[in-house]
Structure formats: C-alpha cells, structure tokens
C-alpha cells in the first residue's frame with residue numbers, strides 16, 4: 001500500500017472524504033512520497049541522540065523526550081497525508097533538492113542565496129532563461145504547483161536550525177533569569193519538538209535520491225543502463241531497511257560523535273550553516289551513481305546473497321551520516337545560541353515588580 005494511504009489509515013481508520021480526495025490526487029499521478037519511511041527516519045533521529053556529548057542538556061534523553069524525538073522524525077511526512085493544496089505547496093518541496101536543476105538554471109550550487117525567497121526569484125529567472133533544459137510540466141500532475149521548483153531542503157534545514165537556536169536562547173534566559181518551572185518546561189518541550197521535526201529533513205538529505213533529479217528511477221541519457229523503475233525510490237526509502245532488518249540497536253554502537261559546525265562564513269558565503277548543509281547535500285548527491293551501481297549489480301535485494309552485504313553497508317552508512325549531521329546541527333545550536341537579551345530584560349523587570 002502506498003505509504004501515504006497507509007499513514008492515513010493509521011491516523012483515521014474511517015474512510016472519509018479526505019481519503020477519497022487523496023486517492024484522486026494519486027490517480028492524477030502525483031510523485032510518490034520522497035523520504036525514508038518512518039522506520040528509517042526514527043533511526044536517524046535516534047542515532048543523532050546517541051551522537052551527543054555528555055554536556056548536552058540531559059532532558060532530551062529522558063525516555064519520554066527521546067521517544068518523542070524519535071516519533072517526530074515522521075511528522076513532516078504525516079503532513080503529506082492532507083490533500084490541502086496550500087500545505088502540499090509549501091511542505092512537499094521542503095523534503096528534497098534536485099541538485100542538477102541548479103546547473104540547468106545557470107546557478108552555482110556552491111553560492112546559492114541562503115534566503116529562501118531570494119533564491120526562488122533567482123531560480124525562476126534562471127529557469128525562464130533556460131527553458132530547454134527542463135522537462136515539460138504536466139499541469140494535471142502538478143495540482144500543488146511544486147514541479148517548477150527544485151526543492152527547498154537546505155533552506156528548510158537552515159531555518160529549522162535558526163529556530164532551534166532561538167529556543168535554546170530563551171530556555172537559557174528562563175533558567176538564568178528567574179523563569180517559572182512551567183516556562184522552563186515549555187521551552188524544553190519546544191526544543192524537543194524542533195529537534196524531532198528538524199531530524200526528518202536532515203534524514204531526507206541522507207537519502208541520496210532526495211538530492212537528485214534521478215529520484216524515481218534514472219531519467220534522460222542512460223548509457224550505463226541504470227534502473228528506470230519508479231519503485232526504486234520506495235525500495236530505498238523503506239523496503240530495503242524492512243527486509244534487511246536494519247534496526248537502531250544494531251547501529252547504535254557505530255553512532256558517530258556530533259561536532260560543533262562552523263558558524264563563521266567562509267569567503268563568499270553569507271551563512272555558514274546554509275553552506276554546511278549544502279556541502280552535506282552535495283556529498284550525498286555524489287552517492288547517487290554508486291547507489292544505482294549497487295542496484296545494477298544486484299546488491300540491493302536484501303536477499304541474503306553475498307552482494308547484499310554491500311547494499312546493507314551503503315544504506316547503513318547513509319543513516320549514520322544523517323545521524324551525525326543532525327546531532328552536529330543540534331549541538332551547534334545549543335553551543336552557539338546567543339543570550340536572549342530581550343527576554344532577560346523582561347524577566348528582570350518582572351522580578352523587580354514582584355519584589356515591590
């Protein structure tokens with residue numbers, strides 16, 4: 001069963017008009033969901049939690065918070081189960097970046113604007129200037145008007161990092177400036193939420209088919225005879241992980257330590273985190289051809305054949321990379337969050353007024 005239909009059934013077992021509408025949208029040929037399945041996303045978020053140093057706030061490791069962070073790894077895909085076009089228009093392209101489209105539009109992937117709408121204007125102009133580079137869009141398959149965009153994954157990740165940094169700032173202000181227990185708990189809840197949801201998008205970036213136009217089977221010139229099967233994406237999203245039995249517990253001992261990422265832009269960069277996220281996505285794009293090579297060699301069947309070890313190793317490596325990057329983004333937000341001076345001043349005034 002397609003993943004979105006399955007999720008709808010879990011969330012609302014009654015057959016409702018929403019499901020009928022969704023079925024209609026699928027009948028129009030909307031692209032399949034483009035993500036690790038829930039299980040893969042959970043593993044990435046759990047690996048990121050395992051990557052954190054001991055001085056990271058302990059509240060994120062409580063059983064409740066840790067399970068919530070793992071559960072939230074699936075949240076942005078749950079949003080996809082709604083047929084509402086405004087949500088689909090904004091949410092769906094946040095899950096991928098078809099990197100090759102940047103060059104088609106005459107843009108350098110190494111020097112994109114970190115500002116989402118500024119980039120959108122630049123991309124639209126580049127697309128209009130190079131119409132022959134882009135395949136035609138069938139309006140019947142583009143109800144939410146997303147196909148004219150390459151995806152906005154690095155902007156979503158960077159914006160999420162900035163939101164998490166803000167939450168770290170105001171948690172510290174509440175802790176240091178006399179916030180109530182409820183205020184501190186609310187700030188902690190928000191940090192858990194932001195960490196979990198952000199993890200989905202960083203996990204998406206670790207799936208190489210989220211970083212390429214070759215996302216649903218190979219398209220265009222195909223001299224090496226790579227698979228053109230549109231189901232290839234779904235197999236990498238979840239089919240392989242399920243059949244191979246890849247579990248967090250098995251990968252946990254290999255979780256890589258989170259590192260503080262640079263927050264100082266290099267020459268020519270406008271935002272260091274955005275630049276770092278782009279490097280991360282470009283690195284995973286480099287894994288697209290090796291992934292298709294594995295498929296061609298029959299090593300992605302998870303059937304216990306000797307070559308399956310290579311396929312399993314590739315998928316595990318991508319999950320480990322996702323966990324490492326996610327943990328590093330969380331750690332960087334926590335370590336570099338500036339003081340929330342406005343809130344500290346407000347709390348000081350509140351304390352002074354209460355003391356009168």
Ligand SMILES: [Zn+2]
Pocket residue numbers: 034035036076077095200201204
């Ligand atoms: Zn996704």
